[in-house]
Amino acid sequence: METAHDEPSGAAAAPPWWRDAVFYQVYVRSFADSDGDGVGDLEGIRSRLGYLELLGVDALWLTPFFTSPMADHGYDVADPRDVDPLFGDLAAFDRLVAEAHEHGIRVTIDLVPNHTSDQHPWFAAALRGGPERARYHFRPGRGAGGELPPNNWTSVFGGPAWTRSPDGEWYLHLFAPQQPDLNWDDSDVRADLVRTLRFWLDRGVDGFRVDVAHGMAKAPGLPDLDPAVVPVLTGAHAHPVEDPRFDNDEVHDIHRMIRQVVDRYADTVTVGEIWVQTDERFARYVRPDELHLGFNFKLALTAFDADSVRRAIDNSLAAVAATGAPPTWTLSNHDVERHVTRYGGGETGTRRARAMALVQLALPGVVFLYNGEELGLPNVDLPDWALQDPIHEHTGGRERGRDGCRVPMPWEGGGPTFGFSTGDRSWLPMPSDWASFTVESQLEDPGSVLSLYRHALEVRKTVEAFDGEELEWYGAPPGCFAFRRKGGGLICALNTSDAPVPLPPGEVLLASGPVTSSDLPPETAVWLV
Template identity: 35%
Template sequence: MNKTWWKESVVYQIYPRSFSDSNGDGIGDINGIIEKLDYLKELGINVIWLSPVYQSPNDDNGYDISDYQKIMDEFGTMEDWERLLAEMHKRGLKLIMDLVVNHSSDEHAWFKESRKSKDNPYRDYYIWRPGKNGAEPNNWESVFSGSAWEYDEATEEYYLHVFSKKQPDLNWENPKLREEVYRMMKFWLDKGIDGFRMDVINFISKVPGLPDAENPHNQRYAWGGDYFMDGPRIHEFMNEMNQNVLSQYDVMTVGEMPGVTTEEAALYTDGERRELNMVFQFEHVDLDTGPGGKWDLKPLELKDLKATFTKWQKGLEGKGWNSLYLNNHDQPRMVSRFGNDKEYRVESAKMLATFLHMMQGTPYVYQGEEIGMTNVRFETIEEYEDIETLNMYREKVMDGGEDLAQVMNSVYVKGRDNARTPIQWDDSENAGFTEGNPWLKVNPNYKEINAKQAMEDPESIFHFYRRLIQLRKENEIIVYGNYDLLLEEHPHIYAYSRTLGGEKLLVMLNFSDERPVFEMPEEMEFSDHELMISNYEVHAEESIQTVELKPYEARVYRLK
């Protein structure tokens, strides 16, 4: 068993724009993060993943970078960032930064040069093609709706943008471009950061020739997805990056990889292959997606959730490593999506945390998750900020004439702004996030749901997270033990065991507001049991052969 610090860590993701505003301009900033480090230290996490703080025109909230080695003015200065790193390291917290190198901003100096002429030295840093029969070079569609190609009059060619037209794709086939990226990575690593979360990193290798997508509606992620995801040179590029940069530092790496399979992930995360430590896969967050894509809603089935998590737990067992998450800056709030954010908000938030933190892999906590923040329902589309949401609304309602109520319901359920409403620190105006006018409206439920209230209540979701994280630090079996699914067919109960040497844990979770009965499977042999954590009061001596579980109940036992 290869033991490492990043397997034993719990990561906390900060989306800086919405975290904490120190100067009253309505936008979260670096000094605001510094002010809250003691809060994060108390929670018990030991790694912070910081979403992009680089210079950006903010077309996609910082994921469109115009200078990889400067800090965005709205967030502060390089000196502020250096102080953040020093204050984190002083508290024993590590920092991983976002690496966004599938694309840059169209305002990056490289792209400004690239579009000047066909023989510019930077032309080949991006993917340019002439049109075909008076139209785009192929039929690929942007993840953010519309064509993935933008015509540029200066040179009468099109450039590829798998995301926004202000996010042109970088050309990884060009070795000079790759050298620039590696140099930039070393710039940050030499400053002392502890690793990278790599944005859509499995998009960097495209199929040669960029052919039309066949059967567009069967593509992964977007039309053309099969041609720009996990492309033919992806492992070569990841190995080269590891050799040239990552292997020279003791760092943690996680690659965001939409559409990745367990077989591919085992290759990416196999330590012998020297690519990445772990990947973010999307299978479990696509289970409530219908055939029409993200905005086509369908109910989540527990059997599908069991099958997906079990496939990933067993698929990487002994081969690679899982990252464990239920929400992030691109996904709706987990208690609204997988739990019950009304009458059982506290219970279901604790149950979902138990579900995730007791698995094998590295858990990720998204800001506000630890106090049970929920999705938001703004009254009008004008109150939303996210480019993906606004593009979809324009395409479906304004251009397509689709039903307004149905489209807004999709926004309420799946919109990315659900995750981006400011952190609810207390019950004062704007939830204590800012003294100014917040860049995105605060969720109106901040009077009831906020960090101040959570920290004062020993039974809060926050303190439950603290206990879960502490258990992980104290019990190797939670980190390294093997996972096995129990009661596979049960419609309401998700139960699994963890095994390490002679040790065994039993995790029982009720994913419903019913009161189902847990029946101990015959293969679970034990003579005694010890309750490790639960989200309801439980008598330690209670028999666990047959247990009626309360709504959204979670229990973890050590079996002896």
């Protein structure tokens, strides 16, 4: 029923829970495996809810666990209203949601509306020439006998965005050929999404992260790409130019439709994965009647450099300033190289990642953490035989893909699975030297990355200095910055230079590394009041 989340009548209005929440992204395959098959599952997540409560996060974001042949590890959905047996069943999902709520943790799930699996019943019927063909983008080819694709669009995963069907027509897939794009001009497609939204909301979910939120509507007529820009478009998130495949105006009607459904369930949230050219285009997705939040990649694409980080913060705040939506902040996720590695790896990368954790958690708005970043996990350079990302396959090995940031969580003990699985293998191999990264080894170590995150999350929740949604910048030496939360008075300072700098005045609340009473060392951040 649609009132499952309604507030009691007469309840005082309060800011939405998600406005300054810390979301924890669980890549379901890689979090915890309860049945020994080497792949994470819903019961595995449920068994670790106590850890997540101890960590101090407010909400989970679960990557797809729906029925799927796993050509793209769940992002090719064959049934959006059921659980793939690899991950459990609907009863396991219901237990997970209920127990998460008992732990005070909300649950949001992935929504994959841009495409289906080629094993979806609709697509099987479309290939047979049924009326379901109108739910996808089928077109006759060009050239003699239709031997050429209908246009020159490329797939994000490499190669052409068209595959020829047995009857000679071609179908569009902006990702893998096993992921045919849906036609959002079709009323059946829209009606089915409404059914999916209601299905999961009625089961108690607290919201959705919308995959490829900028991609559902294609430019009318599917015009050719400018040949001059085609070579720069391949890559998981390469949309550097005007691109008729993505960010077309009609997509906003779809988001308004989603919002109308979600708003009938109190305390729910929508988060869009948005890759667009400009801040102005980004802001359109988080207007009051569209997405509540836009997933912001600016920090995740920024080097460890004070000036670059400050520009990313300023641009992020400016992008949502006129919309009423809070900013969001992320350093890593399942599509992006882990930031310990991006920042140089080893001790250097870890030291810089610790500093950026304090910067991220000091900012106003919503924070997204990716499972394992609270352990300081690096990207893993996997051997070719272990790679499973379709990007690696469809680029002919030119791109390594995203497997390196998806290696499973190390929980306790030793290899080969470090407590991730009850069996002796994991779907991606785990490095044999990860014993020092386990939750077990870090939990009682006050100097560990995990202890830093736990302390920072506790302070963020309980200290009034974090109040307020505006920042004020201080003057700072080259290679440094300092800002103050105007509503509460927290000061966060970052030194990315190679020399110590004077600390701003105030009492130290928390530091990413050792600090003196007067100096902030290189590659260190600090909170002061």
